[in-house]
Amino acid sequence: MRNIAPPLSAEVPATLRTERRGNVVRIIAGGDWVTSETARLDHETQNIATSGAGEAEIDGSAITSLDSAGMWLLLRMKYALESNRVRVPRFALPERFAPLLSAVEREGRIEPLVRKRPPQSLQHFLERIGKGTMHALRQGYDMVGFLGRVTVETTEAILEPRRELPFPALVHQIEETGLTALPIVGLLAFLIGVVIAYQGADQLKKIAAGAEIYTINLLGVSILRELGVLITAIIVAGRSGSAFTAQIGTKRVNEEIDAMQTLGHNTTEILVVTRVLGLVIALPFLTLFADIVGVVGGMLMCDLDLGITIPVFIREFKDAVTLNTFLVGMIKAPVFAFIIGIVGCFEGLRVERNAASVGLLTTRAVVEAIFLVIVFDAGFSILFSKLGI
Numbered sequence: 001m002r003n004i005a006p007p008l009s010a011e012v013p014a015t016l017r018t019e020r021r022g023n024v025v026r027i028i029a030g031g032d033w034v035t036s037e038t039a040r041l042d043h044e045t046q047n048i049a050t051s052g053a054g055e056a057e058i059d060g061s062a063i064t065s066l067d068s069a070g071m072w073l074l075l076r077m078k079y080a081l082e083s084n085r086v087r088v089p090r091f092a093l094p095e096r097f098a099p100l101l102s103a104v105e106r107e108g109r110i111e112p113l114v115r116k117r118p119p120q121s122l123q124h125f126l127e128r129i130g131k132g133t134m135h136a137l138r139q140g141y142d143m144v145g146f147l148g149r150v151t152v153e154t155t156e157a158i159l160e161p162r163r164e165l166p167f168p169a170l171v172h173q174i175e176e177t178g179l180t181a182l183p184i185v186g187l188l189a190f191l192i193g194v195v196i197a198y199q200g201a202d203q204l205k206k207i208a209a210g211a212e213i214y215t216i217n218l219l220g221v222s223i224l225r226e227l228g229v230l231i232t233a234i235i236v237a238g239r240s241g242s243a244f245t246a247q248i249g250t251k252r253v254n255e256e257i258d259a260m261q262t263l264g265h266n267t268t269e270i271l272v273v274t275r276v277l278g279l280v281i282a283l284p285f286l287t288l289f290a291d292i293v294g295v296v297g298g299m300l301m302c303d304l305d306l307g308i309t310i311p312v313f314i315r316e317f318k319d320a321v322t323l324n325t326f327l328v329g330m331i332k333a334p335v336f337a338f339i340i341g342i343v344g345c346f347e348g349l350r351v352e353r354n355a356a357s358v359g360l361l362t363t364r365a366v367v368e369a370i371f372l373v374i375v376f377d378a379g380f381s382i383l384f385s386k387l388g389i
Helices: 035-046 067-083 095-106 122-159 167-177 179-204 212-252 256-262 266-305 312-322 321-350 355-387
Strands: 015-021 024-033 053-065 087-092
Touching: 015 035, 024 035, 024 067, 024 266, 035 067, 035 212, 053 067, 053 095, 067 095, 095 256, 122 167, 122 266, 122 321, 167 179, 167 212, 167 266, 179 266, 212 256, 212 266, 212 312, 212 321, 212 355, 266 312, 266 321
Parallel strands: 024 053, 053 087
Antiparallel strands: 015 024
């Protein structure tokens, strides 16, 4: 008679039950804890009655089959008990599942089902303030050190150009940060000019008849002195500053920076100086373009809405603004460009070797750059006010 192989064993339904002895809850798991059972087991593991218990024992010695999904549910159940201040001194599984247990635990601690609410106390509040302050101080200290290093490298690159400074890359950065940004900068500057002219005229009408003519003064001073350079810097921070962080961060993730250092290249000069110099050269021209387009937008609105013709606008504009008004805005442009470039490259070099870090630090670079631009703009305003400019 021919031998016939025994049939494969059918899947054993997973089981989960509890036993109570005083303040100790014993959780007994059995059967096949596999992916096909997770929908039912997920509900059962979340509804285990442990009220009043101080200890819990998880006994999985009767488990016949276990995959990563089932192991994840068991560990999540264990961490949920611990988060509710229930000790779990015993977590028993068959020996053959030990490698799987180690692998799942190595991937990271599973979040418990019930998270403890952070204590809303004065001590906790002060602790958070202290941690935030120390983080900000450490971040500032590191950035100042990076600023000094880049300043030295930039000065050497300008005074004593060396072969390591790739001038084609510098020209490419000027194109990327300046030329390709003209459409978006021009569009927003034009709309800002239109809005200032319209809203300014609407408010001036309420003061006195004929006061709309001072819309030209308002437009000229606000665009040339403040808004032209500020709006341009914010756009560039979101566009180019984030690109610097993402580009350098991706190179770090792909270990390209390590390869460059191994070959003896000056990574600061190649990756940072070219970007910072390119932005410092491009942003003043973008600011000039934004000033022109913003004034043109306001001029068209004055012609269409207020009846102030273009020749009259130009004549009044020449009397309303001076060369100092224009230079105040232009002086800020290279400073803002340097800040944006430094912050973008600094955060890019701090990226860790994972994709999530690239996104996190790219967002942080944009926020920090815009914050510092506005802080320095306020500082310039106070300084120029004290100097009477």
